[in-house]
Amino acid sequence: MRYHPSSLRGRLLLWLGVGLSALWLALALWLHGEVRDRVATVLDQRLAASARMVASLLDADSDLAATLSGAGALPSGGIACEISGLRGEVLARSGGAPDDALALPRDGFGERLAGGHRWRVYTVTQGAVRVTSAERMAGRTDFMRHVAWLLLAALSAGLLASLTLVYWAVGRALAPLSSLRRQLAERDAGEQRPLSAPVGAVELAAMVATLNQLLSRERAALARERQLTDDLAHELRTPLAAIRTQLQVAKIAHGERAEHARSVAEQASQRLGHSLDQLLALAREDGTLDDEGVPLVVLVDELLEEQAQAIGQRGLRVCRRDQGAGTPAAPTGLVRISLRNVIENAVRHSPEGARLTVVLSGSGAECAARIEDQGAGMSPQQRHQALERGWHNREGGRREGGQGLGLAIVATVMARTGGTVTLSAGAEGGLAVNLRWPRAGTV
Amino acid sequence: MHLLLVEDDTLLGDGVQAGLQLHGFSVAWVGDAAAADGALGSADFDAVILDLGLPDEDGLALLGRWRRHGRLEPVLLLTARDGVTHRVRGLNAGADDYLIKPFDLEELVARLHALLRRAEGRADPVIEYGRLRFDPARRQLWMDDQLVTLPRRERALLQALLGSRGRVLTADELADRVYGWTDGVESNALAVHIHNLRRKLGDSLIETVRGEGYRLGAPP
Numbered sequence: 001m002r003y004h005p006s007s008l009r010g011r012l013l014l015w016l017g018v019g020l021s022a023l024w025l026a027l028a029l030w031l032h033g034e035v036r037d038r039v040a041t042v043l044d045q046r047l048a049a050s051a052r053m054v055a056s057l058l059d060a061d062s063d064l065a066a067t068l069s070g071a072g073a074l075p076s077g078g079i080a081c082e083i084s085g086l087r088g089e090v091l092a093r094s095g096g097a098p099d100d101a102l103a104l105p106r107d108g109f110g111e112r113l114a115g116g117h118r119w120r121v122y123t124v125t126q127g128a129v130r131v132t133s134a135e136r137m138a139g140r141t142d143f144m145r146h147v148a149w150l151l152l153a154a155l156s157a158g159l160l161a162s163l164t165l166v167y168w169a170v171g172r173a174l175a176p177l178s179s180l181r182r183q184l185a186e187r188d189a190g191e192q193r194p195l196s197a198p199v200g201a202v203e204l205a206a207m208v209a210t211l212n213q214l215l216s217r218e219r220a221a222l223a224r225e226r227q228l229t230d231d232l233a234h235e236l237r238t239p240l241a242a243i244r245t246q247l248q249v250a251k252i253a254h255g256e257r258a259e260h261a262r263s264v265a266e267q268a269s270q271r272l273g274h275s276l277d278q279l280l281a282l283a284r285e286d287g288t289l290d291d292e293g294v295p296l297v298v299l300v301d302e303l304l305e306e307q308a309q310a311i312g313q314r315g316l317r318v319c320r321r322d323q324g325a326g327t328p329a330a331p332t333g334l335v336r337i338s339l340r341n342v343i344e345n346a347v348r349h350s351p352e353g354a355r356l357t358v359v360l361s362g363s364g365a366e367c368a369a370r371i372e373d374q375g376a377g378m379s380p381q382q383r384h385q386a387l388e389r390g391w392h393n394r395e396g397g398r399r400e401g402g403q404g405l406g407l408a409i410v411a412t413v414m415a416r417t418g419g420t421v422t423l424s425a426g427a428e429g430g431l432a433v434n435l436r437w438p439r440a441g442t443v
Numbered sequence: 444m445h446l447l448l449v450e451d452d453t454l455l456g457d458g459v460q461a462g463l464q465l466h467g468f469s470v471a472w473v474g475d476a477a478a479a480d481g482a483l484g485s486a487d488f489d490a491v492i493l494d495l496g497l498p499d500e501d502g503l504a505l506l507g508r509w510r511r512h513g514r515l516e517p518v519l520l521l522t523a524r525d526g527v528t529h530r531v532r533g534l535n536a537g538a539d540d541y542l543i544k545p546f547d548l549e550e551l552v553a554r555l556h557a558l559l560r561r562a563e564g565r566a567d568p569v570i571e572y573g574r575l576r577f578d579p580a581r582r583q584l585w586m587d588d589q590l591v592t593l594p595r596r597e598r599a600l601l602q603a604l605l606g607s608r609g610r611v612l613t614a615d616e617l618a619d620r621v622y623g624w625t626d627g628v629e630s631n632a633l634a635v636h637i638h639n640l641r642r643k644l645g646d647s648l649i650e651t652v653r654g655e656g657y658r659l660g661a662p663p
Contacts, residue, residue, distance in 0.1 A: 230524055234496045237523035238452050241545035245458030248548040252465050261461060268454040 008177070012170045013163070020162050028155045035151075036144050043140060044109060047122045050079050051133035055126035058083070080119075082132045091129060103132040111137070176201035180208065192219070228412055235275045242268035278409055281337055293440045294332045296325040296360050296367055303336070303343050304358070315353045325360035325367040328437035330417035335437065338410045338421070342371045342433045345407075349375030349431070367439040372432040383423040383431075410435075444559060444579070444602055445487065445620040448472040449479040449502070450494040450521065455544075459492065462548040467582050467595055467602075468555070469620055476500035483509070486619050488516055489606070490558050492551075495522040495533070503536045510537035517558040521546070556580040563606050570605050573662025575644065577605060586663070591643060596621050597636050604649060604659045613656040 080097035084090045090101055098115025104123040112119050118137040123130055176198030183195055194215065197208040246265035250258045297320075304311070304318060311318060328335050346356055354374035361368050378386060386407050407421075410433075414421045419437040426432045446463060450456035451474045460470045471486070473479050476497050483491070495502035506518055517539040522529065525543045533541050539561070540554050556579055560568055570577045576585040579602055584591045593601065603612060603620040618633055637649055637657065650660040 233523040233525070237544035238455055238496075241521075242452065242454035242458050244545045245455060245462055245548055249458055249462045249465060253461065257461060261458065264454050264457055271454070 009167075009170050009174060012174075013167060016166045016170075017163055020166070021159055024155050024159050024162075028151045032148055032151055035147050039143065039147075040140070043135065044120070044122070047079065047120060047133045047135055048109075048124075050081065051122045051124045051131050054081050054083070054133070055124050055131040058126055058129060058131065078135075080134045082134065084130050084132065086125070086128060086130065097134065102134045103130045176204055180204060189222075224412075224415070232279065236272065236279075239268040239272040239275070243272070278341065281340075282409055282413070284333070293327040293329065294335075295327045296335075296362075296369060297322040299332070299336055299339055300343075300358055300360060300369065303340050306340070307343060307347050310347050311356070314347065314350060316347065316350050317353070317355045318358070319355055320358045321360065323359065323361040325362040325369070327440040328367055328417070328419070329440040330419060330437045334413050334417045338413050338417075338419075338435055339369065339371075341407070341410045342369075342435065346371050346373040346375075346431075346433070349373050351375065355428075362439055365439055366436055368434060368436045370432055370434050372426045372430055374426065374428050374430040377425060377429050377431045378423065383425075386423060444468050444489045444555075444599065444606075446470045446555070447479065447482050447488040447491045447516075449474075449476070449491065449497065449505075451475060451496065451498050452494070455494075459548075459551070463552070463555075466548075466552045467579075467598060468552075469599060469622055471619075474498075476502075476505045479505065483514060483516070487616055489620070490517045490519065490555055490562070492519050492521060492555075493538075495520060495524065503533060506533075506538060507536045517562045519551075519554060519558060553580060559606070563608070572605060572659075575648075575663060577601065586644065593640075593643070596632075597640050597643075600633075600636050601640060601644075604657065607659060609659055611652050611655050611658045617657065 078096060080102070081094040082090060082097050082102045083092040084101060084103045088101060088103065090103075093102075098117070098119075100112075100114035102112055102114055102119060102121050104110045104112070104121060107124050109120070109122050112121050112134070114134075119134040120137055120140065121132050121134040123132040125131075179198045180195070187195075194212040195208050197205045243265045246261040246268065250261040250265065253261060300320060304320065343358070350356055350373045356374075357370075357372040359370045359372075361370075410421050414435065417437060419435060421436075422434045424432045424434065444467070446468050448456060448459055448463070448470050450459060450472065453474075456472050456474065460472045463470045471482055471488070473482050476499050479491075479493070479497075482488075493502050493506060497505065502520065502522070506520075509516075509518075518537065519540045519542060520533045520538045521542055521544060522533070523544045530541050539558055542551060542554060556568065559579070568578060568580055570579070574587050577583075582598060584593055584598065584601070599621045600617060603617055614633055621633070621636065641649055645663040647661045648659070648663055650658045652658050
């Protein structure tokens with residue numbers, strides 16, 4: 001199983017640790033080999049020098065052999081010396097030398113097993129004798145083991161120190177990330193200030209910029225939601241306040257005044273009911289694109305059918321033209337809500353016997369519906385306000401009940417489906433509402 | 444008491460105006476910020492009831508503008524927005540009180556009386572003047588512990604004079620307070636009401652200031 005550190009610091013420490021350990025180990029192995037070779041060479045040179053020195057002394061003093069054999073035991077680890085004849089008979093040996101012969105059959109370095117120990121030997125021929133110097137291998141091995149232990153200790157200490165340094169350095173290097181994390185953690189919801197890129201981390205600047213874009217989109221979405229909540233509160237609580245006030249007036253007033261108050265309360269309750277219906281319709285749609293989509297013309301015909309009774313009562317003439325609108329690339333339920341609101345409003349605002357025009361068209365990557373009535377219409381300022389805050393048709397500055405949330409919902413829903421809504425003056429007075437969606441099959 | 448109601452919703456505005464009139468206030472009702480500006484510029488009001496959601500300007504912006512221009516009328520906000528931040532923002536913008544829709548008519552009336560009491564610098568809800576004791580909230584008047592019943596207009600007239608603290612009120616100002624804007628006023632109606640008040644409460648209570656108007660006279 002592979003180990004995945006959960007933090008950046010852990011990841012950096014792991015990989016730097018593995019890398020540094022490998023590096024230190026390789027260095028130690030190389031150093032150990034190098035030291036071993038050098039030490040062996042130096043010791044061999046000492047061995048050879050000793051043998052040659054004895055040989056040169058033999059020339060000058062023929063009694064040296066006797067002297068040598070009386071030299072007694074050499075200290076352990078020291079160099080032993082043996083003088084032998086050319087046929088291998090031992091003439092003299094120093095103390096510490098084994099009883100077995102040490103001399104090699106020819107001059108030079110070699111190894112021998114003698115007296116139960118391994119020896120490193122050097123033999124040199126001087127006239128009729130061979131001089132051999134020898135040293136126990138065990139001494140050399142001990143020395144090299146000691147060197148290895150020293151290296152290991154140095155390596156461990158060095159590795160530990162490096163890792164500590166790396167840990168500290170990684171912490172310092174990642175400080176900008178920690179500061180960014182703190183900034184994010186200390187942020188309140190809806191805070192306006194953008195995140196600042198931490199000092200000394202150019203690499204983070206792009207990420208911070210992206211984060212800021214995301215945050216600003218979040219803020220805008222939050223502001224839209226708040227505005228909608230405010231509008232909803234206004235649309236629901238104002239008629240409720242009107243109902244309550246009028247009923248209280250009806251209780252303390254008499255005659256015509258009380259009657260008027262009751263009738264206004266009823267109007268207000270109708271408006272409240274209408275707003276609630278629209279809200280519930282919106283709540284039922286979750287806005288997911290879960291189907292193939294329904295052609296715009298089919299939706300419009302369904303909705304006109306729904307409104308058939310109201311259309312009949314008012315004696316409206318409906319003129320519906322489809323100029324190849326196609327299918328909107330948006331959740332059908334949401335498209336239906338927008339269309340229903342606009343068609344309902346148009347029907348309600350049409351004078352008796354008027355014409356209601358619905359033109360469906362498609363061009364390029366877009367499909368559109370234009371719903372036009374012959375009602376009183378809106379002034380340019382009213383049209384602007386109607387979409388700005390989603391309020392509808394105030395005459396003389398006062399709202400004439402009935403529209404409530406209509407356009408507020410249309411504007412919100414259109415934004416959610418990636419479409420747009422615009423209002424314009426109708427060709428024959430009235431109001432024209434233009435709805436546009438991206439077209440299915442082109443996105 | 445003369446109130447300015449700024450409310451764009453016809454159904455609610457109609458109810459509040461009727462309800463307050465039934466409680467003895469005279470109410471001028473306008474539907475947008477521009478009309479409210481005009482009304483405040485042309486008449487004196489004892490208090491303003493301001494809806495925050497107006498079609499042409501945000502109610503808070505309007506209130507802020509009034510306060511910056513030194514308008515001191517007590518303002519009660521009506522709003523559907525009930526968050527703490529909204530209430531705090533409203534009060535900081537210069538509102539004196541705050542009522543969230545839907546509200547109770549009785550509560551609106553009580554708060555208005557409290558606002559007016561504070562504006563007139565009184566802690567006691569009952570106004571005492573010599574032997575007279577007047578309770579605006581209960582709309583009751585006593586003369587020496589004897590309950591005096593006054594018609595609505597005479598009561599409004601007396602309240603305007605008691606609240607004026609000796610200032611001279613013009614006939615127009617008094618008419619505003621007694622009739623509001625919607626009721627038709629006949630030219631000598633005010634004089635008749637003053638005559639009736641003098642007859643019931645003593646001649647000295649209301650002084651005529653020739654060429655200017657009327658003033659609260661010596662306490663009975």
